[in-house]
Amino acid sequence: MPKVISFISRKGGTGKTTNAINLATTLHQLGKKVVLVETDTNYTLNTLRKMEQFKSKEEQEGFNIVGSQDHEVAEELTLMKQKRGTDVVVVDSAGKTTDEGIKKLCLVSxxxxxPTSLTQNDLLVTYQTVTDLAPAREINTKLKILILPNRIHSGTNLYTVRENLKNLDAIILPVIVPQKNLFVNFSTMSxxxxxxxxxxxxxxHIA
Structure with missing residues (x-):
């Protein structure tokens, strides 16, 4: 049964897509059988994959990228979890997902x-997002909520990160994603x- 890792935030621009694709490509490189699900109805990652394949002019076998929608993804994930052949499903949820959509997604994750930076706006959104996850966590008691420090200045130490995020009822990952172009200009293949x-x-956290 595959493990479901969902990236959720109450707003766009916090790094959900960037980190979802970086995680998926890395897990694929590590030998995991990965499916990436995006709930943005524009399905931009599928388009990016086609562009990369066209530019490379080589047949590269990557992981599957599946498009879904906020009101359908939970049911689709339930079906995926019943099938064999996949180790990890990574979900890039849309920034405008509904309260009901968030709850249903959490129940199957x-x-x-x-992901959050240390800007005041991102921190406020992160606090609200974690608060919104509480009802689902009461039902899905095994659910783990992780805070991923994202777009952090390379000179910022982990103590500063923890101090800014310490009041959150979630696990703060002891790593940071630096503010570097190499993470923003992501690839679905490399x-x-x-x-x-x-x-x-x-x-x-999924072992």
Whole structure:
């Protein structure tokens, strides 16, 4: 049965898509059988994959990218979890997901990751997002909520990160995703080696 890792936040621009794709490509490189699900109805990651395949002019076998929608994804994930052949399903949820959509997604997820920078706006959104996850966590008692420090200045230490996030009722990952172009200009086919420490920390929570 595959493990479901869902990236959730109450707003766009916090790093859900960037980290979902970096995690998926890294896990694929590590030999995991991965499916990436995006609930943005524009399905931009499928388009990116086609562009990369066209530019490379080579047949590269990557992981599957599946499009879904906020009101359908929970039911689709339930069906995926009943099938064999996949190790991890990574979900990139839309920024405008509904309260009902968030709850249903959490009920079928093993891990929820909330990426956040240390800006005041992102921190406020992160606090609200974690609060909104509480009802689902009362039902899905095994659900783990992880905070992923994202777009952090390379000179910022983990103590500063923890101090900013310490009041959150969630697990703060002991790694940071630096504010670097190599993480923003992501690929659906080539893993970024500097993302490996982040992926390894996330993997510890689905073992």
């Amino acid at each position: 093993d891990v929820v990751i909330v 893993a970024e080696k500097e993302y490996h420490p982040v992926a390894q920390e996330i993997l510890k």
